[in-house]
Amino acid sequence: MSDAVISIERLCKRFGPTTAVDDVSFSVAAGSVVGLLGPNGAGKTTLINCLTTLLTPDGGTATVAGRDLRADPHGVRASLAVTGQFAAVDETLTGRENLVFFARLLGLSKPRAAARAGELLDRFGLAESADRPVGQYSGGMRRKLDLAVGLVVPRPVLILDEPTTGLDPRSRETLWEAVRALAADGMAILLTTQYLDEADALADRIVVIDHGRVIAQGTARELKQQTGGSVCEVVLADAAVRARAAELLAASTTVSVREDSLVVPVSGTDDLGGVLAVLKGGGIRADDVAVHPPTLNDVFFALTADHAHPADRAHPAGHSAPEARA
Template identity: 55%
Template sequence: MTDDTTAVLADGIRKRYGRTTALDGFDLAVPAGTVYGVLGPNGAGKTTAVRILTTLLRFDAGRARVAGYDVASDPDRVRAAISLTGQYAAVDEVLSGRQNLVLFGRLRRLSARRARRRAEELLDRFGLTEAADRSAGTYSGGMRRRLDLAASLVVPPRVLFLDEPTTGLDPRSRNGLWTAVRELVADGTTVLLTTQYLQEADHLADRVCVIDTGRVVAEGTPEHLKARIGADRLELVVADATDLPAAATVVERATGAAATVDAELRRVDAPVADRIAVLTAVLRALDDAGIAVEDVLVRRPTLDEAFLRLTGAHADAQRVGVAS
């Protein structure tokens, strides 16, 4: 599969560090021109996967192609087609913001003049013009990330890798970064993004995969993933905590499913298949039982729930495997 429609392809990639297996048969196919989210907890292998796909790390087995080039045998072509913005701002801390951008432009074969002009454009676009002549080391975390992203865009890459790009960013910087990513995709760049924040993947990604202990445990659209953990959920908050057991019984009878009770939040929730019918039934039954309700809603499951469920299930399967 080297056609133009797949921008990133990983096929059974394995990577071991000594005795630790970081990636254990990692598969991935990112359609060109889309945003693809790689989700997973710390230590799941997200960063290892990105470092392999960006030619920074060698791998032990499997096959990887990026922008149509083989990562192992043709790394220079891959490097010419990609940019990486990692977890830690990869900019020169002594040089000024402007000097950084000019240097990276020159290293990407822009003429001195074009590199300078491009640096000005990017400084302006990322709101760094005022700080352009200060050492990047004096920048705030958010500014450094913006400079880092700008450095990745000096020559717009065909594939942009973002490794946890918003970790530690304040909400405003985060929104700015999200906007920049959307603009890039509109211009035809493929973006592979790793994140621990499911909200981020939900906002940005066309497709996501969830990895845990070095392997993809689920793949699809965010909607598809949410659907995999079942239906919508009914959530209600009772006015008086002593009503919780009675409310749970009512909910279980109406939904036919096990309800979860959170005593602290005075909350009962359960999956529902037929939203409106169940909602009506529950409200009527509660009214009959004389239970006062503070809040009630039916909602789609969050990606967080999908995530916990998927990685948790995987962990259980492993535990069984070890025991047998």
């Protein structure tokens, strides 16, 4: 990949007997957003910690803006802007002082740092609160300041580690707009998230990981198609009835059993009719039936089910070869 700004090949990280990142390969091109999707404990944060040089990988290679993770960690750090799950800004300092502090650490003179801080405060709508201690900021304002701090000097790569966790919808939207603008300006952006809608809204390409492995990658549309386009959720409160229904449905389709329901991928009315016919044939009365677009849960359950039975998989997930962005 000639235009890959982040390039990860067969990266591994182990903690004792646990392999937190297992043979992970993918790349992020300039001007694109790749969403790294997975549940808690899937290995997202370990992977990010490797990429940001906080952890040394045990195997594989990765380059950030052409700098090798192991050979030139300082160069990697000089190419990165990182915004974490918990805003990494100084609560005692004001918003402006935070920006000036980090800008000066990166080599800007006092007047240039002050000018840059002013620009960024304006751009992120923080000018009015610029001289208040960050301890008095709302969660959304902190996240915006955190992102602004990452941008005090130009960087080719932005890593966003769950940037909108805990934010209200309006703050999320504002942050999304900022991220889109940064991608449009040519930054290569790696976004980790637990929210499919966030990946949907921002990512050109999504990499799904679980138990440290890449279990699928593609565009949001491609991933959803792997689950069959939509899902049919059959609510069955009675555990015995639920188990019997699962057994009947499993003969013809992929079933994931949830706490009080069964979820089956359906790609059209025939599929849906089939599901209802099986239930009726078994004399099972559902408490409720709903058809909706797949959520992250649905995609995820479908993918992990695929992963457990690779032979049944219609579209093999390429976790061994680095792929170009879609």
